[in-house]
Amino acid sequence: MLGEFEIIPAMPEMLSDILALEEACFSSPWTRKMLEGELTGNQFAHFLVAMRREPSKTKTEPAIIGYHCFWIVFEELRLMNLAVRESMRRNGVGGALVTEALRLGLEQAATRAVLEVRSSNNPARSLYTHLGFVQVSSRPRYYTNPIEDAVLLEMNPLVILNDRQQDRNVVRGGESASTDSL
Numbered sequence: 001m002l003g004e005f006e007i008i009p010a011m012p013e014m015l016s017d018i019l020a021l022e023e024a025c026f027s028s029p030w031t032r033k034m035l036e037g038e039l040t041g042n043q044f045a046h047f048l049v050a051m052r053r054e055p056s057k058t059k060t061e062p063a064i065i066g067y068h069c070f071w072i073v074f075e076e077l078r079l080m081n082l083a084v085r086e087s088m089r090r091n092g093v094g095g096a097l098v099t100e101a102l103r104l105g106l107e108q109a110a111t112r113a114v115l116e117v118r119s120s121n122n123p124a125r126s127l128y129t130h131l132g133f134v135q136v137s138s139r140p141r142y143y144t145n146p147i148e149d150a151v152l153l154e155m156n157p158l159v160i161l162n163d164r165q166q167d168r169n170v171v172r173g174g175e176s177a178s179t180d181s182l
């Protein structure tokens with residue numbers, strides 16, 4: 001069972017741990033340069049990480065257990081990249097990371113959220129459906145390695161459903177919402 005976690009903005013010194021997680025989670029991972037560009041060189045990009053609050057039992061295990069990169073481009077929230085460490089899945093981390101993006105989008109007056117996902121990615125599709133996204137179209141053979149269709153999901157209007165579970169893990173300005181354990 002996962003202990004407590006918190007969600008905070010990613011910092012450039014976290015890049016190596018984020019890259020390691022990216023490479024573990026995707027068949028065509030973003031490169032260090034791509035991740036760095038999102039972290040430091042894209043005015044529309046936001047990058048959050050989920051961190052264990054308790055120190056890991058093994059010193060080699062990084063504290064970062066998930067991350068989420070998204071863009072807020074005027075009225076549109078665009079979810080770009082989301083991953084949770086395999087051993088930490090089904091503990092609400094992915095949902096909390098997406099919910100925080102929705103909240104930031106709402107704060108910045110975004111009115112809809114969009115994303116693309118591999119058609120075979122049932123865990124991710126299930127997560128987004130759970131949060132209120134619906135399929136609006138598909139893009140044949142959009143992905144490579146392996147070649148696969150993309151499904152386009154949208155939430156319009158942008159809303160936050162079932163927010164209470166996620167809210168307690170978010171740290172804003174150094175204050176956590178609560179210390180309840182999962």
Ligand SMILES: CC(C)(COP(=O)(O)OP(=O)(O)OC[C@H]1O[C@@H](n2cnc3c(N)ncnc32)[C@H](O)[C@@H]1OP(=O)(O)O)[C@@H](O)C(=O)NCCC(=O)NCCS
Binds near residue numbers: 083085095
């Ligand atoms: C998709 C991913 C981010 C989900 O992260 P997670 O932390 O496991 O998600 P959560 O625990 O918040 O799940 C929330 C809900 O999503 C759904 N869900 C998540 N994983 C699921 C799975 N494997 N099977 C079925 N439903 C799933 C469930 O409804 C779940 O609620 P429940 O656990 O109460 O049933 C994670 O599986 C992952 O990192 N996958 C590899 C990278 C990836 O595919 N990223 C998405 C690219 S678009």
